[in-house]
Amino acid sequence: MFTPSELLEINTLLTPENKIVILTHYNPDGDAVGSSLGLRHYLKAKGIDAEIVVPNDFPKFLKWMPESRKAIIGEYKRKVAFDIINEADVIFCLDFNSPSRIGILGDWLIHAKAKKILIDHHQQPEKFDFVYSDTVIPATCQMIYHFIEAMGDEKLVNKDIAECLYTGIMTDTGGFRFRSTSAATHRIIANLIEKGADPSFITSNTWDTNTVSRLHLLALVLARIEVVKDGKVAILSLTRNELKEYGFQKGDTEGFVNYGLSIMGVKMSAFFMEDLYEDFVKISFRSKDDMDVNQFSRKYFNGGGHINAAGGKSDESLQNTIETFKNRVEGEAL
CATH class of the missing domain: 3.10.310.30 (Diaminopimelate Epimerase; Chain A, domain 1)
Structure with a gap:
């Protein structure tokens, strides 16, 4: 987790006046989309707007999540995506460890003036202004929950946040069966259910979508x-x-x-x-x-x-x- 001093500094950056952007990796999966949307809804609950930019489109079975279709898809809207990243004051980098993992957005991220905040569970992360990296945690969505806790805002977790974070944890743990799934993971899942995440609804919308x-x-x-x-x-x-x-x-x-x-x-x-x-x-x-x-x-x-x-x-x-x-x-x- 970020140090207490880092959390204080991040908190000063999270204001309605600052332009906040959330980026995730190329070929976004459930954890990438879930963590990005979960963070966006958390910031929204704090009265802060944030834009999500993804390098390319993501699967239809993830587009049921609340406000998923508001994400800017870089390969479709390059000029819009470039301007958003270039003008950002704060950029959250979720579920990737290097600018090389975000396709066409990578060079724009490197040259952006914004403070860059990494939250990721992949090995060997590169240097960012703030880094929360933990390879033991099975999903970036779980790390977003820990971040919200560390910010003292667990009470702000609502149904939209819960659904998005549950989806990312579920998909990145293979339905909670991978070895990295911990007791802490299950405790967070229980909390998300209490906050409004419906396991049956989420599973059906995410996995029962075969063509x-x-x-x-x-x-x-x-x-x-x-x-x-x-x-x-x-x-x-x-x-x-x-x-x-x-x-x-x-x-x-x-x-x-x-x-x-x-x-x-x-x-x-x-x-x-x-x-x-x-x-x-x-x-x-x-x-x-x-x-x-x-x-x-x-x-x-x-x-x-x-x-x-x-x-x-x-x-x-x-x-x-x-x-x-x-x-x-x-x-x-x-």
Whole structure:
């Protein structure tokens, strides 16, 4: 958490007169969107307006959250996004550890005159004016709750804040089943429910949103799932042509990688997908126990993330990327 003196200084910055902006990472997920909206609603409860700017669009299944459609999408409104960031007095940087993680917004953030406040749970954060970094906490949304507590404003947590923070914690913990989910996490979830978050409503709006095309894609993935390294590693994949054939939309493959971990004996799952428009392969890694996919991804696939959840990319073909992965994973202790 920020030091007491830092919290006092941040509090002096949070005024209706200052222009406050909230940024999050490229390809925003539930934790990125939930933490950004949760913080915005908290500031609103304090009588402070804040703009959310995201690098690119986020999945439809996250757009039920209150005021989610008010976020400025950088790739659609570049001039508007640039002006907002350039004129900001305070910029909250949520759920990313480096300007390189926010796409076209990165250079604008670096050159902005604003005070920059990082709240993030990824490893190896870069330098910001104020840094609250904790890699043990499973979701940035949980850190936003801790921040609100530290500011002495827990009483301001309302239904809108609760719904957004609950969503981010739920999605980033895989429905509260990842190892990083702590007793503190569950206590916060209980508090959010008391503040108005409805677990059934949130789960239904976030996860019970399958389209027929998404289920077709999932069927393809599951039909050819491959298990290697004596049954400890699962491999899933999709080609560009398959994505096109079934009308892929952003968010359709969310959670596919987790199916690999549901196989008995599997400790690591890797999902490979050709980008829809450019010649590279996006990779998602998940693991159990002490298998560190963050270090694995950093070492071999230009990526990173958390110990049990990380991402990477490859400029090789899909087939060559999978073969490279198989060779690399054979040398790892699982």
